[in-house]
Structure formats: structure tokens, C-alpha cells
Amino acid sequence: MTIQQLKVTLLVDTRANAILDLHVTTTRKHDSQIAPSLIKRNTGDVEILLGDRGYDDQNIRTLAREKGVRPLIKHREFSSLHKAWNARLAADLYGQRSQNETVNSRIKRKYGAFVRSRHWWKQFRELVVGCLTHNIDEAL
DSSP: OOOOOOOOEEEEETTEHHHHHHHHSSOOOHHHHHHHHHHHHTTTTTTTTEGGGGGGGGEEEEEEHHTTTTEEEEOOOOSSSHHHOOOOHHHHHHHGGHHHHHHHHHHHHHSSSOOOOOOOOOOOOOOHHHHHHHHHHHHH
């Protein structure tokens, strides 16, 4: 069996550092292709969507607004207008995005940066169990 690389995207509650949802793929999908499904699945749970420039897509912003979610996503700076939009972002709210990176780092340190299973469905199950264990640890 060949070794495949997984791309894991986590949706994190920045107040509680709890993982709300995860998306796992074996293909090399861009973040802007993954975000719509995460937004649709978690409409009632998310008030503000924080994303880096990888989520810079007008369709994501439109979908989020339609679902009642405020998108705080930095623009890739191709013009002075993009720089002005980025300057208007609420820095205190956007700074909470680092909580997501904290959760990613904590999971990698506690449970390892790789999965041991060979089959994709077992790999997915292993990741879900790691996320659930993380949430239980945070709750205690």
C-alpha cells in the first residue's frame, strides 16, 4: 500500500479552543475549496469566520454572509484597495486566528504529527478520536 498524505482542516472555537468540525482529504485541495462545506455544516455554531489569505475568495465571503456568518478573511494584496480593506479588519478579532494554530500545534505535540493506520477510513477515525480526546482534555 502506498503512503498518502492527508490534508486536515480544523474548525476551532477560539473562546474554548474546542474543535467544532474537521475536514480530511487525501487530495491536494486548496483551502478555498474546503471552506464552503465547513460553513454550510456549521452555520448555527459559527458567528465569525477567521481565515488567512488562503481563504481569500469572494464566493466564501458571500456564502458566509448568506448564512449569517461574519467573514474576517485577509485579502491577498494585489492593489491599494486590498491593502485598505486589510487595514480595516478588526485586529483584535483577527488576532484570535492564532488560537487555531495553537490547537493544531497542541494536537501534533500530544498525539503525533502522523497517523498510524493504513486505510483511509481508519486514518479518518484516528483523527476524529484525537480531536474528541482534545475536546475532552479542554473540558476538564
